Amino acid sequence: MNFQKRKQKILDQLNVSGEIEIKQLATELDISEITARRDLNQLALDGLLYRTRGGAMKVNPLDKPTDFVNKAAQNIEAKDSICRKAATQINDGDIIFMDCGSTVFRLCQFIKNKKIKVITNSLPVVYELQSSLVSLNIIGGEFDAERLAVHGTIAHEHILRYRAAKAFLGVDGISKKGLFANSEKEAAITTAFAQQSNYTYLLCDAGKIDRETYLNFADLSLVNAIITDADVNKLQSIKEQGIAILLVD
Amino acid sequence: MNFQKRKQKILDQLNVSGEIEIKQLATELDISEITARRDLNQLALDGLLYRTRGGAMKVNPLDKPTDFVNKAAQNIEAKDSICRKAATQINDGDIIFMDCGSTVFRLCQFIKNKKIKVITNSLPVVYELQSSLVSLNIIGGEFDAERLAVHGTIAHEHILRYRAAKAFLGVDGISKKGLFANSEKEAAITTAFAQQSNYTYLLCDAGKIDRETYLNFADLSLVNAIITDADVNKLQSIKEQGIAILLVD
DNA sequence: TCTTTATTGATTATTTTTGATCGAAATTAA
DNA sequence: TTAATTTCGATCAAAAATAATCAATAAAGA
Numbered sequence: 172m173n174f175q176k177r178k179q180k181i182l183d184q185l186n187v188s189g190e191i192e193i194k195q196l197a198t199e200l201d202i203s204e205i206t207a208r209r210d211l212n213q214l215a216l217d218g219l220l221y222r223t224r225g226g227a228m229k230v231n232p233l234d235k236p237t238d239f240v241n242k243a244a245q246n247i248e249a250k251d252s253i254c255r256k257a258a259t260q261i262n263d264g265d266i267i268f269m270d271c272g273s274t275v276f277r278l279c280q281f282i283k284n285k286k287i288k289v290i291t292n293s294l295p296v297v298y299e300l301q302s303s304l305v306s307l308n309i310i311g312g313e314f315d316a317e318r319l320a321v322h323g324t325i326a327h328e329h330i331l332r333y334r335a336a337k338a339f340l341g342v343d344g345i346s347k348k349g350l351f352a353n354s355e356k357e358a359a360i361t362t363a364f365a366q367q368s369n370y371t372y373l374l375c376d377a378g379k380i381d382r383e384t385y386l387n388f389a390d391l392s393l394v395n396a397i398i399t400d401a402d403v404n405k406l407q408s409i410k411e412q413g414i415a416i417l418l419v420d
Numbered sequence: 421m422n423f424q425k426r427k428q429k430i431l432d433q434l435n436v437s438g439e440i441e442i443k444q445l446a447t448e449l450d451i452s453e454i455t456a457r458r459d460l461n462q463l464a465l466d467g468l469l470y471r472t473r474g475g476a477m478k479v480n481p482l483d484k485p486t487d488f489v490n491k492a493a494q495n496i497e498a499k500d501s502i503c504r505k506a507a508t509q510i511n512d513g514d515i516i517f518m519d520c521g522s523t524v525f526r527l528c529q530f531i532k533n534k535k536i537k538v539i540t541n542s543l544p545v546v547y548e549l550q551s552s553l554v555s556l557n558i559i560g561g562e563f564d565a566e567r568l569a570v571h572g573t574i575a576h577e578h579i580l581r582y583r584a585a586k587a588f589l590g591v592d593g594i595s596k597k598g599l600f601a602n603s604e605k606e607a608a609i610t611t612a613f614a615q616q617s618n619y620t621y622l623l624c625d626a627g628k629i630d631r632e633t634y635l636n637f638a639d640l641s642l643v644n645a646i647i648t649d650a651d652v653n654k655l656q657s658i659k660e661q662g663i664a665i666l667l668v669d
Numbered sequence: 670t671c672t673t674t675a676t677t678g679a680t681t682a683t684t685t686t687t688g689a690t691c692g693a694a695a696t697t698a699a
Numbered sequence: 700t701t702a703a704t705t706t707c708g709a710t711c712a713a714a715a716a717t718a719a720t721c722a723a724t725a726a727a728g729a
Contacts, residue, residue, distance in 0.1 A: 175472040203688050217504060218533045224706065230533040297543065301565060309570050311560020311578045316550060321558050325581065329560045452678050473716060
């Protein structure tokens, strides 16, 4: 049992139980206490654990589960059919914006083989398209670890320097009163993308319709079309305001 | 049983069990221990495994095997010790630049638990630090799928809007004539990072010293310090130009 | 065929790792 | 507060792994 293997075991246990003791470590790995101590010290030097008297503790107590992926996992079928429809609106040569919504993310799989340019602030979108035919452009700025996307002033300014034919965006809610978001940062990005594109598509599954959350950040006129799987009756009030409705097949 | 066949067997076993021991290898393949050792050393040079005392381990058992990491895997031990040294130069509260070099990438593991801000144009760095204590800032612009990093005019402008205490950068070569790169895009980014930081560290393993590749893009004075595992004698001409030399422990 | 080159193994010296001991420092108990 | 206990780090010696050197063998080319 060499140092590298022990190091792994130590970090494994720390990840599970959060702490470790010298004596227990020495018995478990069948090494002397001084060696156990040396191991912990070395790992502490690299900042991989926090050395305590008689043992060690985990440094980073909580690892964020990428709740984005979880969120993205909800209602996949509906989202996929929305995105399939959205993909028909995209032609080779297009330059498009994609924001960091979970529905928009599902669009990636349908455009991988298109010769287009995608401008996005979403890290998952970048990963998904990184080795595809799509040419990528990343919005820079502060990275929001919770949303896995770039936000902030610099990001906003950065978007204003680009111009795209189409934007594919998500929101947290939509009603005849307009568009709703859960955060101001996200709302600012969505607005910027919409303003800088010639035609803006809103991708929203049935659950988003008539849902009015925290922030009413824009009028319906910000977008040109809505792609949705919702019942056409529920969309009447939106349609009346001159927004095109694209229903999934 | 020639080297090629042994190499295959070694890598096979590593893929299955994740580790291998010299003694076991020698018995199993009916070769002497020194030959087994030589095999492992050679494979480690190519970055195909991580040499440990008494055996070897799979390259990055914890990390995802992206193409990039494989490239980064060359000379891991040297790069890791360089980065361990580099990490000692970083304190909580620091704002630092990190570019898209493969050595710089290895720095991530040593700074995951530091409370710092990292500004980078490298996607692997973002990926690695995305769920750490580090606060991230992404340089925006055109995404270069080959280097998995952001480059171009916008990226360059974006960097100029930031200011950091320290920059940790890589190059393709360094000699008394200055710094060398394999592409103009990369050179521009490196230069920008260096100019916008108060103190610039160059991380370069021994192979980079006195290597003069395609583009001589900057004078040595662009950087303040070099962190390297190279022999001190080879660094004399660099030291004479007033660059600080930090040798690995 | 002979020569050259590369590979392998044996031997030895060096380096690294490990464990034991002991005094110092920190923690706990009185 | 002091005393007892535990943990710690420094030092040193033993053990293991390694690198360096050289000779033997195998392979390749002239």
